[in-house]
Amino acid sequence: MLRFAVAGTPHSTPGSGGTIAGLKRTAELGLNAMEIEWVQRVPDNTEHIEQIGKLAYDLGITLTVHAPYYVNLNSREDDKLLASKKRILHALTMAEIMGAISVCVHAAFYLGHDAKDVFEQVRKATSSILKHKSKYFPTVNLAYETMGKPTQFGTLEEVLRISKEFDMYPCIDPAHLHARSNGALNSTKEWEEMFDTYADSLGKSALQHMHLHFSGIAYGPKGEKHHLPLQKSDAKWKDFIAVLHKKNIGGICVCESPLMEDDTLRMQKQYNHF
Numbered sequence: 001m002l003r004f005a006v007a008g009t010p011h012s013t014p015g016s017g018g019t020i021a022g023l024k025r026t027a028e029l030g031l032n033a034m035e036i037e038w039v040q041r042v043p044d045n046t047e048h049i050e051q052i053g054k055l056a057y058d059l060g061i062t063l064t065v066h067a068p069y070y071v072n073l074n075s076r077e078d079d080k081l082l083a084s085k086k087r088i089l090h091a092l093t094m095a096e097i098m099g100a101i102s103v104c105v106h107a108a109f110y111l112g113h114d115a116k117d118v119f120e121q122v123r124k125a126t127s128s129i130l131k132h133k134s135k136y137f138p139t140v141n142l143a144y145e146t147m148g149k150p151t152q153f154g155t156l157e158e159v160l161r162i163s164k165e166f167d168m169y170p171c172i173d174p175a176h177l178h179a180r181s182n183g184a185l186n187s188t189k190e191w192e193e194m195f196d197t198y199a200d201s202l203g204k205s206a207l208q209h210m211h212l213h214f215s216g217i218a219y220g221p222k223g224e225k226h227h228l229p230l231q232k233s234d235a236k237w238k239d240f241i242a243v244l245h246k247k248n249i250g251g252i253c254v255c256e257s258p259l260m261e262d263d264t265l266r267m268q269k270q271y272n273h274f
């Protein structure tokens with residue numbers, strides 16, 4: 001089963017917003033998934049987190065989390081590296097309490113270092129984060145995301161390789177890969193190959209519980225500029241939806257369009273045509 005998720009509290013949430021009201025609105029809209037955006041900071045209030053988790057469960061809404069942006073597992077400064085690992089661990093711990101299934105993370109910047117060398121740094125940091133898995137986040141997946149700029153760690157190959165090594169699954173963002181390559185990965189054939197590569201690496205059954213992001217995107221030679229509404233971008237999004245259907249992809253597809261729920265519903269509606 002594939003669920004289409006809104007990326008945060010829907011725009012049309014009445015009142016002053018907030019995650020609780022956002023979940024209720026999400027259910028009203030006919031959506032059954034939400035990515036919780038802890039991109040600036042991870043909350044500390046475990047009671048509130050439990051409340052959010054319970055409501056989502058009662059409403060039949062599956063949750064994923066986006067971890068803070070301020071992370072670089074390739075930092076060569078000890079205090080910054082430690083702070084990055086702590087932020088990820090905190091997000092995973094709170095996600096476990098909330099009942100979320102997967103936490104996506106922008107793992108690292110190359111900072112001019114060799115990609116091989118950066119991979120080693122990310123591997124070391126991942127190993128140290130996962131030492132806490134059984135105690136703090138036994139069921140939550142750590143999902144490294146495919147990234148939109150060539151200066152960022154996160155090619156499809158990199159996130160697959162590290163995920164396979166640590167028995168995790170990545171967050172695949174085809175819009176980021178489209179931007180990173182300055183225009184490739186925007187066709188049925190390329191998306192099918194992408195899912196085949198994924199299955200070759202993590203196994204065919206891994207296609208049943210994916211963590212996906214999708215949106216329109218503006219880009220140039222330096223990769224991603226910013227996200228765009230589906231219909232104001234060059235994304236062949238209807239073709240992408242057809243591939244999701246044909247490949248029988250399951251899990252969560254988070255729509256990261258600036259139009260929020262409007263585009264999430266657009267994707268869901270298109271998917272349900274099949």
Ligand SMILES: [Zn+2]
Pocket residue numbers: 066104106145
């Ligand atoms: Zn992201």
